[in-house]
Amino acid sequence: MRCQDKGETVKGDMYLARSSDDGILKRAENGGVVTSLLKFALETKRVDAVVAVKARGDNRYDGIPVLISDPEEVITTAGSLHCVTVNIPRYIKEYLDGAFDTKLAVVGKPCDIRGIIELVKREQIKLDNLFLIGLNCSGTLLPMVARKTIVEEFGADPLDVVGEDIEDDKLIIRLRDGTEKTQGLVELEGKGYGRRENCRRCEVKIPTMADIACGKWGVPNNKKTTFVEVCSDKGDELFQEAIKAGYINVEPADDKAIEERKKKEQEAIDSALRWQEADFAPLRDMTIEEKFDYWWKQFGQCIKCYGCRDACPICYCKDCILEADRGVVMPGEVPPNAMFPVLRTAHVMDSCVNCGQCQDVCPAGIPLARLIFMLNKKLSDVFKYQPGMDVESLPPIRSVTDRELTMPGVELTL
Ligand SMILES: Cc1cc2nc3c(=O)[nH]c(=O)nc-3n(C[C@H](O)[C@H](O)[C@H](O)COP(=O)(O)OP(=O)(O)OC[C@H]3O[C@@H](n4cnc5c(N)ncnc54)[C@H](O)[C@@H]3O)c2cc1C
Ligand code: SF4
Ligand code: SF4
Ligand code: SF4
Incomplete structure (x- = not known):
């Protein structure tokens, strides 16, 4: 039984939905549900502000994250920008004090939401203060x-x-x-x-770890409809109240729409798995000596700008071991000694969400995300831990025992 029959939404329910606001519908990518939910959350004071993304002026290649508290302004963020890769987890952590004192509705792609969830586990962002509105994603x-x-x-x-x-x-x-x-x-x-190479490899396409997942897959012919999956009680409450207040019109998604969405998701995952194999096999199949040579040459180009560390949603230590005063990486030493890449990689590889931010910012063009995500996949195979999917599930390197690490068959090599 679905929502309309009972007059309520339920976690896991799926809808075809549209904004009842013609202005929003006109500007929106699909049915304007995301923008309408943001507006509703602000107007009913469920949140103090919303975090969304918009182009600076007319320039679609210059996107910025925005914090908006005026409901009338939310419409300026409607629409999808495929050439914008802003760092939403770091934006909330660094510039909005982790939302510890502010209630926010946040829009993000799967990697954004996963980064937020990893920062919640590290007590850098307060989940109770967030509504997470996820967007399906095929890449940027x-x-x-x-x-x-x-x-x-x-x-x-x-x-x-x-x-x-x-x-x-x-x-x-x-x-x-x-x-x-x-x-x-x-x-x-x-x-x-x-697309960015991390996006080609990305296999989390529908953000069911958010409170609500919105997308176009499964929408029949008419593009001006959003396919919505309700993913949590919090999302359920927001969506249901927005419907009741007349912000959104919905009908339950029928089996055909659900099947079509599932099919599209699976095709995108299959493509990601092919890319993973294409990118990882040459690295994986090298001899130890070849691996050493390859990565030594790559990291020999590092100018120690700390960009990768500063962009990574997983790096959060206030007292970072890579700083000169910690005595591991010497001041003025460029390229830094091998401990720099080894320690950074070791610190994040169990929780890498494949957002690609480290690689995007690296001025030396080092394939950092390729390395770290490849290692993460290996760890995920061993520990069955997929980062950013469940706030209750803790990173294995912090919770694994020595006995587990030395079990037969557990090999953590590059
Ligand atoms: C890069 C990208 C790829 C996508 N790929 C798919 C796909 O393959 N399959 C699918 O079913 N759906 C995909 N979507 C989702 C789809 O495009 C719509 O965003 C979704 O259907 C919601 O439509 P709407 O009309 O309700 O949203 P709107 O009301 O138009 O609101 C859109 C929201 O998206 C935010 N936004 C726009 N660009 C970005 C960005 N780069 N990063 C973070 N937030 C952003 C805006 O701030 C706004 O809040 C993708 C979205 C993006 C941004
Ligand atoms: S890694 Fe790329 S494809 Fe995956 S969610 Fe992020 S932007 Fe989308
Ligand atoms: S290591 Fe790179 S790809 Fe992985 S989470 Fe950090 S910034 Fe993203
Ligand atoms: S971003 Fe690149 S150059 Fe800068 S510290 Fe990281 S690996 Fe080195």
Whole structure:
């Protein structure tokens, strides 16, 4: 039995939903449910502010996280930006004091929500003060790569693009004059264009660890509808009250819509697993000597800017062991000694959420996310721990016993 029959929503229920506000519906990516929920949460004072993402001016390649407390302003954040990779977990932790004193509704992709959950476990963010509104995700493009892809592969002016989308392994751009252009992702990515490499490998596509998961998969023909899955009691309450107050119109998703969504998710996961194999196999299959040479050369380019540490949602120590005063990494030593990458990798590899932020910021182009996520997958296989999925489940390296680490068959090598 679904929501409408009982007059209430239930965790796990799925809906096809639309905003009742024509203005929101016009600007929104799909049914405007995300923007309507944000507006409802602010107007009913359930939250003090909302955290969303918007383009700076008209520039779709220059996205910023925004904190909004005026309900009328929320509409400016409607729509999906596929070339924006802002760091929402760090934004909440660093600039909003971990939401310890503020109630927030936060919108994020699966890796954003997973990063937040890992920071909650480390007591850097207060979950009780958050409504997490997750977006399904097939991937993002680095702004610079996106511009290059649009010029060189689509023959278009990046500033003429008013929308982009990823559907059925294709990258679609919509131009100001109403035309659409499409290119195959596999072909583009084979040439070094397209999505960030962590996104190609990402296998968490529907953020069921959030309070509500919103997306387009499963929506029949009419694009102006959002497919919603209610994922927690908190999400249930917010969604139900927004429906009652007339902000959103819903119908239960039928079996066909649910099947279609599941099919799309599975195709995206299968593609991610193929990318993982393609990226990891060459590294995994090297001899020990080759591995050592390869990574030594990579980290020999490190300029010790600390960008990877500062971007990573998992790095949170106030007294970081990589600082010069801790005596492990010497001041002025560039590249730093091997303890720098070894310690950083060891500190985060059990909880890496594959957000790619470390690799995006590295000025030396070191494939950091590839290394750390590869190790994380290995640990996940051993400990059956997938980071960022469940706030109750603690990172294995902190909770594992010596006996477990020395069990036959448990090998944690690069
Ligand atoms: C990069 C990306 C890829 C996506 N891929 C898929 C997919 O493959 N399958 C699928 O079913 N759905 C996908 N979605 C979700 C879909 O595009 C819609 O966001 C979702 O259906 C909600 O629609 P809406 O009209 O209710 O949202 P709206 O009311 O339009 O609100 C959109 C919200 O998304 C936020 N937002 C926009 N860009 C970003 C960003 N880069 N990072 C974080 N937040 C952002 C805005 O701040 C706004 O709050 C993707 C979304 C994004 C951002
Ligand atoms: S890592 Fe996954 S969730 Fe994050 S932007 Fe890429 S595809 Fe989306
Ligand atoms: S190690 Fe890199 S990819 Fe993994 S969580 Fe940290 S920043 Fe993200
Ligand atoms: S971001 Fe790159 S260059 Fe900077 S400290 Fe990390 S590995 Fe070194």
